[in-house]
Amino acid sequence: MLSKNLRPSKAEIAFLDQAYKKFYEIYRETLNDEFWEKDSYYRFFRIKTAFEIYAELLNYEPIKWEIKLIKKNRPPMEGELGSELFKCIRNIFAHFPFFDSWNEVWINKLLINWYKEGQTIDRFLRKYVGKDEIHLRIWEGDKKQMTYLSITFPNEYNDNTQIYLKDIMSEREGVKFSLILMKKIIDTQLIHPNF
Structure with a gap:
């Protein structure tokens, strides 16, 4: 009876193994300066993949517990960014696959709710429209440098105003921050996190 409740299960191990391998591959690649010199379409494909993998990992119960702890114990908004914002971005990629680069991605209320209101993206934007900009910094230990960025929430969320992803956060700094977090x-969830 006890063995059924142990984490991770055999199925979880199979998924986590693949997810972690691919995520870390992309993570290492994006921290390399040469990645940012590659074609914008290639970068976008890799970035989308990282967000998709992470969003799937958010379904793993122990990671959900970690997000709750972050929301309770870490600086304001870190948990929300690590869950709500990143899941929102993943859903934009998944539900609106019309774009070929980070800077092209835009949404508005009409597009988001074309099928049904109140889904993840709509809820996120309703919650954060007009909120103050968040200023963040990330330490890249390998390079011994601090990178600064801002996350800007839209001032308006309606049928006519296009909200560009690049205006919420820049591609290079925003993606680096996202993947580091x-x-x-x-x-x-790793015993030895040197995957």
């Missing part, structure tokens, strides 16, 4: 969260 994602890694920090998923690392909590």
